[in-house]
Amino acid sequence: MFRNCAIAAAAKMHDYLNQLVEAYAPAARQGRVATYIPELAKVDPDGIGICVRTAEGLYCAGDAETKFTIQSVSKPMALILALMDWGPDKIFEKVGKEPTGDPFNSMIRLETHEKHKPFNPMINAGAISIAAMIKGDSTAHKIERLLGFVRKIAHNPNIEIDQRVYLSEKETGHRNRSIAHFLRAMKNFDQDPDEVLEVYFSQCSISLNCSDLSNMAMVLALDGKCYVTGEQLFPVEYAKIAKAYMVTCGMYDGSGEFAIHVGLPAKSGVGGGIMAVSPGQMGIGVYGPALDPKGNSVVGIKMLKALSDTYNLNIF
Numbered sequence: 001m002f003r004n005c006a007i008a009a010a011a012k013m014h015d016y017l018n019q020l021v022e023a024y025a026p027a028a029r030q031g032r033v034a035t036y037i038p039e040l041a042k043v044d045p046d047g048i049g050i051c052v053r054t055a056e057g058l059y060c061a062g063d064a065e066t067k068f069t070i071q072s073v074s075k076p077m078a079l080i081l082a083l084m085d086w087g088p089d090k091i092f093e094k095v096g097k098e099p100t101g102d103p104f105n106s107m108i109r110l111e112t113h114e115k116h117k118p119f120n121p122m123i124n125a126g127a128i129s130i131a132a133m134i135k136g137d138s139t140a141h142k143i144e145r146l147l148g149f150v151r152k153i154a155h156n157p158n159i160e161i162d163q164r165v166y167l168s169e170k171e172t173g174h175r176n177r178s179i180a181h182f183l184r185a186m187k188n189f190d191q192d193p194d195e196v197l198e199v200y201f202s203q204c205s206i207s208l209n210c211s212d213l214s215n216m217a218m219v220l221a222l223d224g225k226c227y228v229t230g231e232q233l234f235p236v237e238y239a240k241i242a243k244a245y246m247v248t249c250g251m252y253d254g255s256g257e258f259a260i261h262v263g264l265p266a267k268s269g270v271g272g273g274i275m276a277v278s279p280g281q282m283g284i285g286v287y288g289p290a291l292d293p294k295g296n297s298v299v300g301i302k303m304l305k306a307l308s309d310t311y312n313l314n315i316f
């Protein structure tokens with residue numbers, strides 16, 4: 001009897017996700033794919049996918065298998081690894097705890113902040129500062145550690161870096177280069193800025209799909225615990241720090257609006273992915289590369305809002 005109920009609930013979730021994809025697919029036309037990284041301009045703007053991971057299983061619809069680059073969704077993962085490497089006190093010496101209300105790649109507050117410290121690790125400046133904190137014997141080793149960490153949290157050993165996107169961003173990332181050099185000039189870190197950027201560009205170019213995002217989100221939903229083995233993959237405290245940043249800064253300068261209308265810790269990336277967490281119960285990954293002017297997936301936000309309303313997920 002109970003098993004039948006579970007099967008019926010699973011079928012319902014599948015149907016529901018299919019309906020979401022069908023209902024919101026046309027909305028992709030309201031957005032535009034990112035073009036400032038030339039390789040990203042080549043993706044199909046109509047892509048749309050969603051995966052939900054619960055204790056019962058994985059439910060997917062649409063382009064759930066389509067690979068895309070993680071981009072800024074890597075930022076909470078890099079932060080957690082840096083927290084594991086250094087502990088919170090050292091990390092908070094380098095990055096602040098406040099949202100900016102400015103675009104993700106803005107530098108304006110770096111110059112005006114008295115300590116020239118990035119406001120938070122979810123904007124590019126803060127993420128570059130965090131990239132400099134990842135421990136390793138060489139740049140390649142740091143990248144390997146970060147990739148290994150993402151593979152572990154996503155429960156997928158086959159995740160790789162998309163070399164074409166990496167090179168594309170490396171060639172054109174002048175703004176990030178200026179942020180990195182400014183941080184170096186202000187002694188936020190003392191490594192070669194180009195080596196730090198190699199770590200940052202590589203982490204942004206990690207290629208995965210919606211189900212990988214939902215798996216990572218589920219680990220965050222369980223405060224660092226693996227939903228398969230029960231192993232604590234990182235400390236509860238660091239999961240809470242990452243989720244707090246995701247609520248306040250995860251959707252860039254759209255974080256307040258997202259908190260009001262969707263009400264979930266989430267992190268978006270200009271590749272079109274959003275990783276959203278329903279604490280204690282669900283990990284959600286959505287994909288739609290057509291972005292709004294703030295760099296967030298148009299269909300991704302719409303599907304998350306609908307899912308949050310339907311399943312009463314709003315944490316507030």
Ligand SMILES: NC(=O)CC[C@H](N)C(=O)O
Binds near residue numbers: 073269295
């Ligand atoms: N918002 C994003 O996803 C930005 C990541 C991108 N790699 C950049 O640095 O511009």
